[in-house]
Amino acid sequence: MFGALRSPRNIVFGSGQRASLPGYAAALGHKVLLVTDQRMAGEETFRILESGLREAGLSVSTFAGVEAELPAECLVAGVAAASDFGAEVIVGIGGGSCIDAAKVIALIAAHGGAISDYYGEFKVPGPVLPLVALPTTAGTGSEVTPVAVVADPHRAVKVGIASPHLIPVTAICDPDLTLTCPPVLTAMSGADALVHAIEAFTTAPRSALTNITLEHVFVGKNAMTDSFAMAAIGNIGRSLAAAVKNGGDVRARADVMLGAMQAGLAFGTAGTSVCHAVQYPVGALTHTAHGLGVALMLPYALAFNREHALADIATIGRILEFATKDDDDAAAADRCIVGIADLLNTIAVPRTLAEIGVKSDDLPWIADQALAANRLIKNNPRPVDRAGMDLLIAAAFAGDLAMLTTNTKHAKAI
Ligand SMILES: NC(=O)c1ccc[n+]([C@@H]2O[C@H](COP(=O)([O-])OP(=O)(O)OC[C@H]3O[C@@H](n4cnc5c(N)ncnc54)[C@H](O)[C@@H]3O)[C@@H](O)[C@H]2O)c1
Ligand SMILES: [Fe+2]
Structure with missing residues (x-):
């Protein structure tokens, strides 16, 4: 450990x-x-x-x-x-x-x-x-x-x-x-926090080389960041939609702020990955909020990473109560991806890169820039090569989660 x-x-x-x-x-x-x-x-x-x-x-x-x-x-x-x-x-x-x-x-x-x-x-x-x-x-x-x-x-x-x-x-x-945050700010900043927690929880674990913490700021998923990430996912998942719906709900506000801070503790050591790598060029092109961009990418990143982080995605699905302990990991992971897409939809996160003004001609530049963010890319549980990045971005552009799935049964499920 x-x-x-x-x-x-x-x-x-x-x-x-x-x-x-x-x-x-x-x-x-x-x-x-x-x-x-x-x-x-x-x-x-x-x-x-x-x-x-x-x-x-x-x-x-x-x-x-x-x-x-x-x-x-x-x-x-x-x-x-x-x-x-x-x-x-x-x-x-x-x-x-x-x-x-x-x-x-x-x-x-x-x-x-x-x-x-x-x-x-x-x-x-x-x-x-x-x-x-x-x-x-x-x-x-x-x-x-x-x-x-x-x-x-x-x-x-x-x-x-x-x-x-x-x-x-x-x-x-x-x-x-x-309490003064308007609904869109509450939604997009809260979604950023959810992505921090989920990306920290699903980053590739590194082998615990001596000195890894002295040589790298972000050291991948580990026993301590996992506990903060799980707590964050629970707090944000429970209350983000409520805080967006009713900004005066002090209990929901407290849950989301506690979750955002816990998510910061998790990703500040573990790191984040592809959602953040893709948001930087997308934000530069579209001038959309950081939280909006990372949240838009989240369901696609989870589908892309499904086979490489199945147990972790299943755990997230159970924490968020989209799945139960009776679901096996494959079913829980699928419910997680669909449940998160629905949650983000409820708080008005756009579903596709096309919706926020990205053009198909922009996709190769976005892929180049995202791949250049090596500190983020190396954290992704599924190794990301050019073809993988192109696929991820194409799916997010088209709004097609099924493009990312590896078998027909799974494609139908989500
Ligand atoms: N350092 C990190 O760890 C880290 C992590 C993720 C993102 N970021 C960066 O943080 C920035 C995004 O921060 P953010 O999402 O908190 O938004 P922000 O700080 O950019 O603020 C957005 C707008 O909301 C307003 N605002 C802030 N608090 C408010 C409140 N209580 N009531 C009403 N309006 C309020 C601000 O005045 C501003 O106009 C980006 O630059 C992003 O790159 C940093
Ligand atoms: Fe972020």
Whole structure:
């Protein structure tokens, strides 16, 4: 058995826990830079958090210039804000974009250089400024993960910086902060979290080579990430549709936020795979949300991987209660794929790449770019060659799950 987990020093979860921010920030330094976007900066909740920090005797400055997709200019402005202020602690408040921005600002403020110097795995040379993260979406899990995803003006597709040094010291997950998320945001960010949990649970296990955790940020499915992935799948599956339907359902909001954080713990060590590899070029082409793109791909990825991760997909089907313990693995896996496709349909995730504006001429470029994301591709339980990637993308383009099945009986079943 092999297990590994990368995680924050502190994770607090629950309604009202945002009030613990001053205590956690004060433990890390005196000058606190809040990193957020215009929307959040205009909220009463934000003003209360800001004044709470001041009342605790801390010196506070706010950078509210985070923009969707994290263009380099907004990050450069954030770094300047941190250095002008002499920030000692960086607090990211907002969706995944704001938390990822906080990570990059904490990195460049500590080590200098260009953002592109740190693309890839293990390029960050040492600790960054201490980070506290307060997510306001239940989705990316960025509050607990070692990754920041940024846009590069010289590249068509978004790129990742992955280093354990980017993990926030403290994650404060207060589901009350997600109550203002509109249904589409709730659906797409929650679906991102479900994909994180499922991809982490189905990544190819690696042989537990000594030093694997020192040489790779993402080390594949293992005993510790599995327990968080399973908990996440249960929490998100139970309540995502309810949170989308009724945004004021505090119980559902809490389940989805807890699940999103647990999914972050799972994929932050295990990694993600083909859904994420395909979303990066699809998102670049269609300007659709990250969560929408990964969720659209999920049923196709599961069908593609069915023979190589049968027991795991069957387990997911049972956790989600699409299958029972009386179903054998083959039946449970098929019910899982159909059940997930239905769940995603209920929360209005588009079913095909064609529906979101991809053209058939785009498919070879999408396949090239997806295959180039080697850190994600190598995690997939079924080895992915060019022909396999073409098939997966063609099926998702056409909305034809049966294209991915290997025998007639199974094709009929799903
Ligand atoms: N670092 C990671 O581990 C990781 C993992 C997955 C995705 N990502 C990245 O995270 C980003 C997506 O993050 P996201 O899905 O959280 O969305 P987001 O941060 O891009 O926010 C989307 C929009 O929702 C608004 N918003 C956020 N919280 C809200 C609330 N409570 N009420 C109303 N509106 C709110 C924002 O202001 C913004 O306009 C992408 O850039 C993606 O690449 C990062
Ligand atoms: Fe994601």
